[in-house]
Amino acid sequence: MCGALLYEVERTMFRSRSLKDVPLLAALAVVYFAAGKLGLKLASVNASATAIWPCTGIALAALLILGYRVWPGILAGAFLVNLTTAGTLTTSIGIAIGNTLEGVAACYLVNRFAGGQRAFQRARDIFKFAFLAGMVSTTVSATVGVTTLALGGFADWAMLGAIWTTWWLGDAVGAVVVTPFLLLWRENPRLNWNRKQIVEFAFWFVGLFFTAWIVFGGRFHSGQKNYPLEYFCVPFLIWAAFRFGRRQGATAICALAAVATWGTLHGFGPFSRESQNTSLLLLQLFMGIMAITTLALAAEISQHKRAGERFRLAVESAPNAMVMIDRQGKIVMVNSQAVKMFGYNREELTGQSVEALIPERFRGGHPEHRMGFSSSPRARPMGAGRDLYAVRKDGSEFPVEIGLNPIDTEEGPLVLSAIVDISERKRADEEIQRLATRDPLTGLANYRRLRDALDAEINRFGRTGKSFAVILLDLDGLKKINDAYGHLTGSRALCRLAAILRLHSRGIDTAARYGGDEFVLVLPETESKEAEQVANRISRRLHEDGEHPPLSVSTGTAIFPQDGLTLEELLGAADRALYKQKGSQKKKLRIPG
Template identity: 50%
Template structure:
């Protein structure tokens, strides 16, 4: 019931806004009472469907009907026009959702071109065709004026899609900007410069051709304030230019007011496209540069960190510092209890959040519960714009107490296996950023590989330690040499058997442990084996004589094995004193 009431309220609100914008547009209708070169409702309708869904289409139909029923025509022509306007918005929204990433179409330049083709160029033809055809069939327009009325109708809708829709979508769908004093001052300077340029051209009627000077503030806005600055500047310019042109001032003013508006709207539509594409390319470049910086910092951390805990803690710190988040936490999976267990919390030095930190350290989460549990359950990054209003966030009271709002989490993954979860929070309310979530998802994959590598290294280290313990405690002497006969390692038993300390044996030729004639001929034994592969003792074992440090000879049981370490051959001899 409450949902139905909200939908009805939204539909009526859209109808009211559409009606007001439509009356404004029709006040500038010169070629026909129902066709205007300035038609903001098309952009408003398209943005509404992209942001809040197709369920709002009755608001477009109702608003369009009320606008046109008050102009010359019949109920039938009004229904036709309202149907065309509604179909235009529905088809445009469907095409953009299907092919251009929906409400986030302006994040990438290639999607902007798709947006321009699908909505301003193609979908607006539906409304213009149905509307003008309804008027001519109803006898309220002449067939010989069909193309002129159609072009005016189409261009008005197209420019509405190009200027109004991006303005609404970018301000509503993208994360809110952080207000800083220097940015506010620069924005004020940009606005002043923009107004001066537009005022010079469209109010003072500059005596020289200066319309392309409008590009300067648009470039400034795009470079410094991104898409939000570009579309806002284009909208402000369009408003001032419209007022000047209607008063017969500016480079597009002609004797025929409709011709003036057509020229102005064509110019403003072109400028709006250029500003959107430029801002998108700049934003993509900055995002790519920032992602590379973060990923480079993470890669250095993973390369330099000696332990898993230290690496993950530093990654959380980098994410918070570089991306502007205030607090981060790490969660590990307790396989025995099948729940997430807190590992560590890190926060910016300037952030004081004792309540939230305390409940985080005490918290445990099952699958699907809270932000970490949802990440664990889905295996994907999760973003909550405001955790204090989220029904599935148990720490909401503590977050509210400490002033934390937006949060995101992402899994530490190895292929499809979840190894842990990292979450971060900020005092601001931020809308989801898909590009950022993709980046942290990649970082989660890197961390998963790092964890697996560290675990493998630890297993290898433990294995080496066990092997070393076995070698060092063995009763028999164990000696390893390379293919030149140089001693690499000896164990304590070999020290006792031969009477040499390890330092005097390692690096020397193994023949030092042999009496004559073995001492003289040993190198030839190895050389012959390396040339022919013929084994005389390797892998067989036999009784030989050894030589102690004091020069005495004694009988030994000797077994020799061969192994390869990379491209090197190593030989291991196990000796037992059989005196």
């Protein structure tokens, strides 16, 4: 029961769809019939064989766009054309079947191997289309049609070769001329042109029509027929391919074919011969070659433009600033991130020397580096191991990282630079470095930084022979302050001493918090007497800082190399001097590992 119900539903849907297709099929049959009657008016070798047969292109376009379901419209149109022209009911049916099979075979082959409706987007698919739809599938109609005529007694067996050639070539050229025209206009029926493009198109159209009229309109003397005058039209086809694309290229072919066919039929142009059929065959051969060439050229150019547009879109949407320069160092393209980064507008940057984006102190050597990259181009970071800087329009400098990528173009080698502003990263790195080498409470150097400073001074002594001093400072009574006033006041006391150390230290000195209440001051190129003066000044300034509670500090100094040759020896000597100053029993100094 379910199976019967499903069958009934499918049959109802098929009937409904078939009824909806009737107007479409009828319209296709009418168009096919009209085009076929027009083509057969030019038949000379046989009433059913003509060198001008646009129906093949119409049928193939309909099948590619609407699908195989429109084959009845093609069959009906082909049948009516042949029935009203010559032959019998039987021969008309045979020829109509051949025409329909030709279209169906071409549609299958093009869909399977040449990209279907997108066959005209790439040159290689255009050549496949020309071979499959123009040369292979058209043999079906020509073979079936000629055989039908011969068996029906409407064609002389001796003429079968000429009839078959005429039939085949007419169908082939109809496929490569008419199908692209219909498909490309259906793909994009709008003309989104600006005024400049409209003016150029007008000049092109007038030029093409005028040239075609001269070549095929009988403007040359009949004695010049053997001259290759038809090639005067080729520049206009190339113009259309380069400037207007595939759709206008297909249109140009159709327009030229119309003018050339009219002129050839009237005995004008380089293809005019005593035999009309020979004249049309020569013309069709020329038009077929020109159609394939023009479409392939237009497709390559369009594909090149699409690739360029995709590249520009990729550059524009890149998260980094992108600057492209030519071999002379001129900026040829920038993206919005570069405009934002450097503060220029796009027009100001384009055409300007790339040195304008480099700080003045680095500009002198940049052309040499640029030429060095041009001589050995490869993708790599710029200035590896060095700090790089760029400059904005307002003159402010900022650190950057730059990646260089060579690009080969038709205009010559270009270099695409990806520029990253690393100011935030630099600040973050500096902050991390500061936190790694600074005491979090006082902001002075920590023990790690202190060791580095002492090692650096010891190494410098080995080079220069100049000694240095170490002052050890111990904040007196810190525990009593914490007990009496709280740890917040105790921490403030440590910061008060740190502030005094910063205020009374030179830029080359290193002030560090060594332990809980102990601090160290490293004084390069300083002798014992000078170190004592610094220690006394710091002690006095701390006592007089005016804050509550009042503070005092005990100090001890040591001189390298008299008092020690290592960090531990120097700090031990300073510690002994400190506790000697305190006048109390010496406590053992703990040295962190």
